[in-house]
Amino acid sequence: MKRVYLGEFEEIVLLAVAVMEGQAYGVAITHEILHETGRDVRLNQVHSALQRLEEKGMVKSEMGEPTAERGGRRKRLFSVTTFGQRTLHEIQEVRASFWNRLANPLKLSV
Amino acid sequence: MKPPRLADRFLQFFCAPHLLEEVQGDLHEEFDYQVKRIGLRRARWLYWWEVMGFMKLRYVKRKPSIYPTTYLYSPTMLQNYFKIAFRNLLKHKGYSFINIFGLATGMAVAILSGLWVWDELSFNQYHQNYARIAQVMIRETDEGNVGYSNSVQYPLATELKTNYQNNFKHIVTSSNSGDYILTAGESKFLRKGQFMEAKAPEMLSLKMIYGSWAGLNDPHSILISASTAQALFGDTDPLNQVMKINNKLDVTVTGVYEDLPLNSVFNDINFFAPFDLWVSDNEWVRESANNWHNHFLKVYVEIQPTTDFERVSKTIKDAELKNIGDLKDKVAENPQVFLHPMHNWHLYPFKNGAVNPEPTQMVWLIGIIGAFVLLLACINFVNLSTARSEKRAKEVGIRKAIGSVQGQLISQFFSESFLVVLLSFFLAFFLLLFTLTWFNDLSAKAISIPWTNAYFWLFCLLFIFVTGLLAGSYPSFYLSSFQPIKVLKGINVVNRFAFTPRKVLVVFQFTISVTLIISTIVVYRQVQFAKNRPVGYTREGLLMLAMKSDAFSGKHEILRTELKNTGAVSEISASMGRMTQVSSNNDGLEWKGKKPEQDKSFSTITVSHEHGKTVGWQFVKGRDFSRKYATDSSGIVINEAAMKYMGLQNPLGETISWKFRENTAYFQVIGIIKDMVMESPYEPVKPAIFYIKPINGKPNWLNVKINSSVSISQALPKIEAVFKKIVPTVPFDYQFVDEEYNAKFKAEERIGKLATFFAVLAIFISCLGLFGLASFVAEQRTKEIGIRKVLGASVTNLWQLLSKDFVVLVIISCFIAVPIAYYFMNKWLQKYIYRTEISWWIFVVTAILAVSITLLTVSFQALKAALINPVKSLKSE
Numbered sequence: 001m002k003r004v005y006l007g008e009f010e011e012i013v014l015l016a017v018a019v020m021e022g023q024a025y026g027v028a029i030t031h032e033i034l035h036e037t038g039r040d041v042r043l044n045q046v047h048s049a050l051q052r053l054e055e056k057g058m059v060k061s062e063m064g065e066p067t068a069e070r071g072g073r074r075k076r077l078f079s080v081t082t083f084g085q086r087t088l089h090e091i092q093e094v095r096a097s098f099w100n101r102l103a104n105p106l107k108l109s110v
Numbered sequence: 111m112k113p114p115r116l117a118d119r120f121l122q123f124f125c126a127p128h129l130l131e132e133v134q135g136d137l138h139e140e141f142d143y144q145v146k147r148i149g150l151r152r153a154r155w156l157y158w159w160e161v162m163g164f165m166k167l168r169y170v171k172r173k174p175s176i177y178p179t180t181y182l183y184s185p186t187m188l189q190n191y192f193k194i195a196f197r198n199l200l201k202h203k204g205y206s207f208i209n210i211f212g213l214a215t216g217m218a219v220a221i222l223s224g225l226w227v228w229d230e231l232s233f234n235q236y237h238q239n240y241a242r243i244a245q246v247m248i249r250e251t252d253e254g255n256v257g258y259s260n261s262v263q264y265p266l267a268t269e270l271k272t273n274y275q276n277n278f279k280h281i282v283t284s285s286n287s288g289d290y291i292l293t294a295g296e297s298k299f300l301r302k303g304q305f306m307e308a309k310a311p312e313m314l315s316l317k318m319i320y321g322s323w324a325g326l327n328d329p330h331s332i333l334i335s336a337s338t339a340q341a342l343f344g345d346t347d348p349l350n351q352v353m354k355i356n357n358k359l360d361v362t363v364t365g366v367y368e369d370l371p372l373n374s375v376f377n378d379i380n381f382f383a384p385f386d387l388w389v390s391d392n393e394w395v396r397e398s399a400n401n402w403h404n405h406f407l408k409v410y411v412e413i414q415p416t417t418d419f420e421r422v423s424k425t426i427k428d429a430e431l432k433n434i435g436d437l438k439d440k441v442a443e444n445p446q447v448f449l450h451p452m453h454n455w456h457l458y459p460f461k462n463g464a465v466n467p468e469p470t471q472m473v474w475l476i477g478i479i480g481a482f483v484l485l486l487a488c489i490n491f492v493n494l495s496t497a498r499s500e501k502r503a504k505e506v507g508i509r510k511a512i513g514s515v516q517g518q519l520i521s522q523f524f525s526e527s528f529l530v531v532l533l534s535f536f537l538a539f540f541l542l543l544f545t546l547t548w549f550n551d552l553s554a555k556a557i558s559i560p561w562t563n564a565y566f567w568l569f570c571l572l573f574i575f576v577t578g579l580l581a582g583s584y585p586s587f588y589l590s591s592f593q594p595i596k597v598l599k600g601i602n603v604v605n606r607f608a609f610t611p612r613k614v615l616v617v618f619q620f621t622i623s624v625t626l627i628i629s630t631i632v633v634y635r636q637v638q639f640a641k642n643r644p645v646g647y648t649r650e651g652l653l654m655l656a657m658k659s660d661a662f663s664g665k666h667e668i669l670r671t672e673l674k675n676t677g678a679v680s681e682i683s684a685s686m687g688r689m690t691q692v693s694s695n696n697d698g699l700e701w702k703g704k705k706p707e708q709d710k711s712f713s714t715i716t717v718s719h720e721h722g723k724t725v726g727w728q729f730v731k732g733r734d735f736s737r738k739y740a741t742d743s744s745g746i747v748i749n750e751a752a753m754k755y756m757g758l759q760n761p762l763g764e765t766i767s768w769k770f771r772e773n774t775a776y777f778q779v780i781g782i783i784k785d786m787v788m789e790s791p792y793e794p795v796k797p798a799i800f801y802i803k804p805i806n807g808k809p810n811w812l813n814v815k816i817n818s819s820v821s822i823s824q825a826l827p828k829i830e831a832v833f834k835k836i837v838p839t840v841p842f843d844y845q846f847v848d849e850e851y852n853a854k855f856k857a858e859e860r861i862g863k864l865a866t867f868f869a870v871l872a873i874f875i876s877c878l879g880l881f882g883l884a885s886f887v888a889e890q891r892t893k894e895i896g897i898r899k900v901l902g903a904s905v906t907n908l909w910q911l912l913s914k915d916f917v918v919l920v921i922i923s924c925f926i927a928v929p930i931a932y933y934f935m936n937k938w939l940q941k942y943i944y945r946t947e948i949s950w951w952i953f954v955v956t957a958i959l960a961v962s963i964t965l966l967t968v969s970f971q972a973l974k975a976a977l978i979n980p981v982k983s984l985k986s987e
Contacts, residue, residue, distance in 0.1 A: 025132075070139050
């Protein structure tokens, strides 16, 4: 089947969205990524990744509730679509099959 | 604990609205979080940083509208626009005429001035090596006064050739240009020519009709212009024909070149002959070969393609200084040699120790006036279009109601104005074709329409485009902004303030027109003022001839007797230089009581005994030269300026000594004459002395006074016959002193004529616009006028009512124009020492003129409206 390619950062964002189960939005995802990977990401990067994912059909979004710290503005909540889930699985499988074929599991050169 | 307001504002400005809520929300939430984590100050910085991160196309791009886009450029609609435009033009023939004709006039003027400017800028470009040709000049400082000279010394030319040759492709030494008699067989003509070294034709890329560029290699050759060849040899092949220069030098024609165009500095040079031939003919030139004091040569160079003028100028700057070590007076002047590039010759000439700004100012002036006249025409267009807006308002309303967006209407009105501009352009081109010869006469140019020049057409396209934009923008935005509800309901869309810009435009138009009229009057007054200046001698019936050839020597007496015997001549005299030019100025004069600081140079003119009688100079004191007194050979006649400068109370009989070169001569003053204006009529007359002794050269011009009882046409053949008899080898080429004197006013008269031309056009275009506007206002107020008439208003009342507004506008423009015109014309007059005053009546006359023209223009419409039978104007509806 034709593959939709995901960039590394897009994959991370997609995973974050998947993990956060319907509570995923810009700032929260940024913090999650910072927490998990230690990467210092800027909001605009996350936003554009989310936009691209939505264009590719991996995530869908709806407007959530307004909160006080947002100055009464609503957040856009993202969730992974079926297509997005399948893509994540495929990525995982491809990686697993490569790892399995590896005769000598790599040693970490420390 | 709010995020920075400015950053927020900025975000709101650039971020697309449909993304703003989530982005800003996230930013604020993050800010809130960061304040707790790292403190307010750093959080604010971070906020800015994050906001900047969103400055990406992705976030800036607005969401496309969900409605289908309308095509601004659908061919059907465009067709429709043009159809409507044509119908509108045909329906309102009067307005269309005013619009198109006015715009065409403006465009024609703009193109004309554009061509004029182009001609000025492309001066000398006929020569292919234009970009690399220069003239060698010297800059000298004499007691703080900087002087530039394009005449250089013979040894400098030699020095450049010996030590600096590798900078140049060609170094061409040349004589000054001068008039020479060319004789071939029986035909003889006086022609300007220059003696130049052999590489000149190649450097100047003369277009050879016969012969080649190598023509000047032969020391007894001559290259002549096509017109000279035609005059001398008719249709026979001029090549290898034998001819004479000044009845002395035998030369063979080795080439004929195409006449040089009017916009080349060498335009008036009708022959080139070898430099060495000139040197061999003039002993003093050979003697000057090592003289660093004598500046008399022109040196033209073409630099190597690998270098530039600045670099070469730097290299050669001490070419003179290095060689004049023992000449203290020259060293003190610190002579700096430099190159004056050909592209600067015409527009940046040197005058009185600085670059003369006049040529460039003239280019700017003509360019600006052309642009202004065009602007006036565009203003007409704008004014008339907006004035007619009410007529088009319903159309706009209906178009909008059935779905036009403003963009479409804008493009509609733009296409309309482009149509008008296009029509005007064609008309302008016709006008141009008819006026070009006349304009060339006026401006002394040979401008032609460059049909084959792609840039010209490109420029025309650009010109149409710019004019279309200029004329079309305001009407199209204004008309397309009407609200359909209002216009369809019939509410008067044209509010009170809609008139304001129109009034401003009318004022602007008339300000320009009035300024131009005032300028024209001042220019004419100045010329008239200088013309009326007493000149101190009689110009009428006075002929002058250059004694170019040795054939004249020793013939003066016999010429005089023979000429007087004809009865057509009352007196003749010889003089140094012509009556309309002082060719000799010297210092070294001493008199009793001379102060050391009196070092001004005097005009020093050798004359024959009868000079005074011939030119009719007028005595204040003393007497004229006379043959009766042998002592008159050391007599001297001085002018009033000289008397005043010398400060002599009773100069008659005083002795004046004059050291010229090594010799000192002593003179007795025998007479004092009134100042004779021989040079610029705008400047004071210099102190002058006249004497018989040929101290600084022999008289070289002949003055012939025609008997006042004989008509000039009868006298001329008789005079010519005598000349043919006595000096048969010289062509009878004479000039009238009064004509030559009048030529001094040419430049100013030209400015005057150009100013009149522009002023008339400006006022014409402004009046066209006013006429249209007045007729429109009259039409709009038809009903009002009808009612007023019914209620008893007289025609005079109504005429006043309709004319008043416009007259007020014109008066306002007069008030604005007066100081502007005064400022500029005062500045212009400053350059003349002998000048007229700008008197107040000029402004009054101009104002009266402007108001009466306005009244004439407006009254036609006003009276027409006032005379309509009210029954007719009120019966509709």
